[in-house]
Amino acid sequence: MLELAVLGLLKEQSMHGYELKKRLNLKLGHFWQVSFGSLYPALNKLERQGAVERAYPKGEARRSKNVYRITAAGERLFAELLEASGPHDLEQDRFALRLAFFSYLRPEARIHQLEGRRGYLQMKLADFRASIKNSRERMDAYTEQLLAHGLDEREREIKWLDELIAAERGAGLPKARPAE
């Protein structure tokens, strides 16, 4: 999760942790918040793995501001994480995170990702509809409202994914409707 996001931003340009957090929250803040307590350990871990390195060599005078740069191994790791498709990777936030970096993915792989999420949602929808039939009588009005709203949200996301898939196959991305 964090690793993908960090590598994705470092791909654009090298920077230090504090800056990274600001950009992370700018780009992904609407569905995900990162804290220092997870970011710094993550950077150290990535460094140990050789996925990032310090632009200033490790033992130098410059102590504050550790500027990190992505390595070749980091690029490979990023590419791998971006193509993830385990059952876990189809959930909302993980999928959204990968989508945010789709521009680094081959078009066919993008379609594969979009269809993966689409299938996941459709499966969920089928499950809920079945469970509604089995237990509608036992459900109170609020639980029913919650379920109906959830169903609606998922149906909408499927429509949205369909548009993205169509755009991917066809003429390119539709412009996002301007907010308000």
Added chain:
Amino acid sequence: MLELAVLGLLKEQSMHGYELKKRLNLKLGHFWQVSFGSLYPALNKLERQGAVERAYPKGEARRSKNVYRITAAGERLFAELLEASGPHDLEQDRFALRLAFFSYLRPEARIHQLEGRRGYLQMKLADFRASIKNSRERMDAYTEQLLAHGLDEREREIKWLDELIAAERGAGLPKARPAE
């Protein structure tokens, strides 16, 4: 989180852990999955706190099937958790969980909860719209799509909440539209 859900179900009727998990996943499965690894420890913790007790006394022959029953202290804890309104409690899943048990809440408290979530969403919307203006030029088409979809989802939830609030003040809950 888990505690509220467990107490809410035990309020309806006493039962053992395994049964509890099945009902939990039936009622809340569309946005939340519970596993045994968290459920059993949670039950033990609630027992230590005196919020639930075993229907069969602790040291009896009946070893498998521990039937739990909510206590008076448990009822108080439940009522308290249901009225939670810290910033943390306004997030999606925590809010949804409380909504699922709204029938146990006084109408005014329901409205208060609904308005709390509404305000939270509105604040988020304002933040995003501001961040869009500041950085639209730096955003690629996919990030933009993600943001637009997120905005749309939140706007829709606000409309839904408005309906629920209106219903609460007025003639009662509207029927959930049947799926399809």
Added chain:
DNA sequence: TTCGTCATGTAATGGGTTACATGATTAC
């Protein structure tokens, strides 16, 4: 008798959070 599922639990792990502690740099 053996298989499925009912039933309970523990241990290791994951992936984050908050709070705390520290120090450098910049603006006034």
Added chain:
DNA sequence: GTAATCATGTAACCCATTACATGACGAA
């Protein structure tokens, strides 16, 4: 010089997960 904010990090905790282990019970 002093306050704000930039910058890094650690420690303790939280709340869940998965994997593992165990055993009862009913049906074939």
